Amino acid sequence: MHLYPAVFFGAVGIDLIVMLDTLTRPSNLGFGLGLRTQHYSEVLETKPTVDWFEIISENYMIPGGQPLAILDQIRADYPIVMHGVSLSIGSVDPLDRDYLQALKALADRVEPRWISDHLCWTGVNGLNLHDLLPLPYTEEAVGHVAARIRQVQDFLGRRIAIENVSSYVTYAESAMTEWEFVSAIADAADCWLLFDVNNIFVSGFNHDYDAQTFIKGVPRNRVVQMHLAGHSHNGTHIVDTHDAPVVDEVWDLYAAACRHFGPISTMIERDDNIPPLQELLDELDQARRIAASVAATEIAS
Amino acid sequence: MTGLSELQARFQAGILAVDDDTALDLINDGSREPAATLFGIYRYAYAARLVEVLQANFDVTWTLLGDEGFDEAARAYIAETPSRFQNARWYGDRFAEFLKTYMTGMPAVADIAALDWAIASAFDSADQPALTPEAMAVFQPSDWPDLVFLPHNSLQFVTVSTAAAEIYEALSAGEPPGSMLPTEINTVLVWRDQHTVRYRRLDTDESSLLANMIVGCKFSYLCEIAADVVGSECAGMKVAGFLRLWLQSGMIISVSAT
Numbered sequence: 415m416h417l418y419p420a421v422f423f424g425a426v427g428i429d430l431i432v433m434l435d436t437l438t439r440p441s442n443l444g445f446g447l448g449l450r451t452q453h454y455s456e457v458l459e460t461k462p463t464v465d466w467f468e469i470i471s472e473n474y475m476i477p478g479g480q481p482l483a484i485l486d487q488i489r490a491d492y493p494i495v496m497h498g499v500s501l502s503i504g505s506v507d508p509l510d511r512d513y514l515q516a517l518k519a520l521a522d523r524v525e526p527r528w529i530s531d532h533l534c535w536t537g538v539n540g541l542n543l544h545d546l547l548p549l550p551y552t553e554e555a556v557g558h559v560a561a562r563i564r565q566v567q568d569f570l571g572r573r574i575a576i577e578n579v580s581s582y583v584t585y586a587e588s589a590m591t592e593w594e595f596v597s598a599i600a601d602a603a604d605c606w607l608l609f610d611v612n613n614i615f616v617s618g619f620n621h622d623y624d625a626q627t628f629i630k631g632v633p634r635n636r637v638v639q640m641h642l643a644g645h646s647h648n649g650t651h652i653v654d655t656h657d658a659p660v661v662d663e664v665w666d667l668y669a670a671a672c673r674h675f676g677p678i679s680t681m682i683e684r685d686d687n688i689p690p691l692q693e694l695l696d697e698l699d700q701a702r703r704i705a706a707s708v709a710a711t712e713i714a715s
Numbered sequence: 716m717t718g719l720s721e722l723q724a725r726f727q728a729g730i731l732a733v734d735d736d737t738a739l740d741l742i743n744d745g746s747r748e749p750a751a752t753l754f755g756i757y758r759y760a761y762a763a764r765l766v767e768v769l770q771a772n773f774d775v776t777w778t779l780l781g782d783e784g785f786d787e788a789a790r791a792y793i794a795e796t797p798s799r800f801q802n803a804r805w806y807g808d809r810f811a812e813f814l815k816t817y818m819t820g821m822p823a824v825a826d827i828a829a830l831d832w833a834i835a836s837a838f839d840s841a842d843q844p845a846l847t848p849e850a851m852a853v854f855q856p857s858d859w860p861d862l863v864f865l866p867h868n869s870l871q872f873v874t875v876s877t878a879a880a881e882i883y884e885a886l887s888a889g890e891p892p893g894s895m896l897p898t899e900i901n902t903v904l905v906w907r908d909q910h911t912v913r914y915r916r917l918d919t920d921e922s923s924l925l926a927n928m929i930v931g932c933k934f935s936y937l938c939e940i941a942a943d944v945v946g947s948e949c950a951g952m953k954v955a956g957f958l959r960l961w962l963q964s965g966m967i968i969s970v971s972a973t
Contacts, residue, residue: 472802478842480910500801506720513801538723542798543730543761544768544806547723554719582756583742585722620753622746650747653756 439606439638440528443493445698445705446681452688454484461491462695466527468681471498474524475516482523489524495639495679496526497608500542501566503576504535504549504559514569521570528638530575530608533559533596548581551588551595560602567605575606575638578628580616580645580654592617593631600636607632609675610641610683611668612660616652625667629674640680642668642701657686660697665704672708680705729754730761731797765793765806772807773831776814778886779824788824791817804839807832823895826879827886830914833871833905837912840869845908845965851958858972860935864928864958865969869907872917872926876900880916908965920944924957933973934958 444465449457456462467488474485488494500513521529534546549555567573578596590598600607609632618625642665644658660668660682672678682697722741729738742750769789770777777785792813798806811828818824845867854862873879880903882892902922905914917925924937934954942950961967 472804475802476804476839479839479907481839482842483910500803502801506723510801516802535723537798538720538727540799541727541731542800542803543727544764544798544803545730545757545760547726547757550719550722552719558719583750583753584745585741586743587722587741620745651745651753651756653760 439635440679442677443495443527443679445702446495446679447694447698448497448681448683448685449485449488449494450684450688451481453691454488456691458484458487462691464492464695464698466493466495466679466681468495468497468683469524471496471517471520471529471531472500475513475520485524494524494526496521496524496529497577498529498531499546500536500544501531502534502536502542503531503562503566504533504547504555505538506535506558507538507540509562509565514566518570528575528606529570529572530577530606530639532579533576533599534579546579548579548583548585549595550585551590551592553589556595556598556602560599563599563603563605567603573605575608576600576603577608577610577641578613578617579610580613580620580652582620582651582653584621591623591627591631592621593628597632600633605636606638607636608639608641609637609671609678610643611671612641612643612645612656612664612683613654615661615664615667616645616654619652626670629667629671634675637675637678640668640671640675640678641683642680642697643683643685655686656683659693660700665700668701669704669708672705673712677705677709730758733758762790762793765798765803766790768803768806769793769810772804772835773810773828775883775886776810776824776828776831779827779882779892788814788817821895822875822897823877823879823882823892826873826875826877827883829873829875830879830883830903830905833873833903834912834914837869837871837905837907840867840907843867843869843968846962846967846970848959848962850962850970854970854972860933860938861973862934862970863931863973864961864967865971866929867906867966867968869905869912870929870966871905872922873903873905873914874900875903878916879903880914883914906964906966913964920953921957924954925961928961 446466446468447464449467449469469485474482498517532546535549536545536547537543563574563576614625614628618628642660643656644660646653646655680701682694684694725738725741729735739750739754742754744750745753766786766789780788792810796809800806811825811832814825814828876897877895878898882895885892902917903914904917923940927937927940937954938950941953945953
């Protein structure tokens with residue numbers, strides 16, 4: 415996306431067109447958590463040591479009431495990023511204008527550091543399955559998704575970040591790897607990437623690829639955020655449940671991602687089986703330790 | 716090559732219809748599981764996720780039916796009513812109506828579901844500052860006959876055929892629901908007072924006055940309605956009493972003299 419805000423220098427009388435540097439990433443926010451209703455009171459009362467919170471956009475795309483009032487209070491103390499689940503950027507249905515209007519209205523209220531959603535489709539022919547369904551890795555899909563991301567970015571007036579999803583099937587017609595697909599879309603759409611470390615572990619196991627290869631295969635200058643989460647291992651396949659602590663293998667991948675991408679805004683994303691806040695804070699401390707250890711090693715070498 | 720449109724249509728059809736296996740042609744067998752098993756993860760997750768959505772929106776109905784009963788009813792609704800909502804928050808708008816026919820012999824279930832939906836809708840309705848009774852002090856006695864009132868947007872009438880308000884209150888408190896037998900038709904009022912959603916059964920007199928207030932009838936007309944019940948001498952006080960109650964409850968957002 416190319417933004418051309420006109421900056422007027424009154425004294426000199428010059429209209430200066432500023433083209434934003436396409437590779438200047440948003441600043442590193444540090445270590446955050448997904449904001450969940452179960453933790454509202456504790457967050458408001460104790461103001462935990464969390465650098466920022468991520469909200470599920472749709473939970474606040476509502477007319478009013480307590481959730482928005484609480485969000486306003488938390489927003490006063492913490493940076494917020496918005497993470498959606500219903501943009502359906504890969505669907506062949508037209509983009510939903512009402513949805514985009516509501517998303518923009520929420521962004522105007524929250525002033526998030528960035529907005530993200532998933533590289534997937536959620537339904538077609540007017541229906542919504544409310545699931546993050548996989549796309550085929552084809553040139554057609556690259557062109558289709560990139561064009562829609564550009565439309566969304568133009569509408570919102572900002573770049574968005576797109577997250578890799580966990581998947582359980584591969585399409586017969588896919589003609590490239592997942593990381594080639596993600597990279598091609600990011601470049602064609604000029605968007606950011608949200609790198610879900612757990613999701614590449616899940617998909618790597620399910621589809622027999624080396625998750626380390628994925629990490630090295632995406633453009634590092636486009637990654638603005640990392641997700642860490644747990645999953646359910648069923649022996650022959652892994653289901654991305656986001657309902658459990660981060661496992662050791664994902665922590666190892668996180669360390670590898672830190673080495674490759676450098677310091678990136680990182681958060682624990684728990685969507686179900688929500689534990690006491692302290693458990694998530696402890697996990698976040700582990701992320702901090704790993705990132706610090708990687709940074710120290712990089713400096714020493 | 717399958718175009719993206721056809722691929723998505725077939726993949727979706729395969730999730731929605733468990734006996735539609737044409738989507739399996741689109742996907743590869745995994746190294747440890749066949750395509751059918753892997754595709755089944757999406758089929759399972761689809762219904763499971765929407766059951767969770769309905770559980771969130773119909774919490775007390777879930778309590779009333781229990782896990783198994785709710786799951787069965789929810790899956791029947793999901794099979795009949797795929798979501799057309801971009802935001803899952805709004806999925807379930809016809810669940811109460813569906814339950815009227817799905818559980819014909821138990822009207823309390825549909826009534827409780829209707830209350831659940833109304834309460835959820837009030838919970839995140841638009842914010843509107845309510846007036847207090849003190850706001851009436853600015854009006855002269857001569858203004859009163861022409862006063863009209865604007866209700867809070869969260870205000871809803873839920874028509875039920877059981878003691879739904881009492882059943883709902885008991886279930887919410889973790890107590891047995893009491894009698895769920897059909898009763899005469901009655902109305903439960905649902906609204907949000909600041910950030911607290913409230914509900915209560917309306918008696919016939921208040922229900923009639925409130926319904927007329929909402930559609931913009933003047934205070935003088937409300938008094939005429941009340942006069943049919945309590946006589947013209949007491950009508951003004953009767954309506955004023957209800958008006959004070961509505962103002963104290965956060966149900967009115969503006970008053971003006973027409």
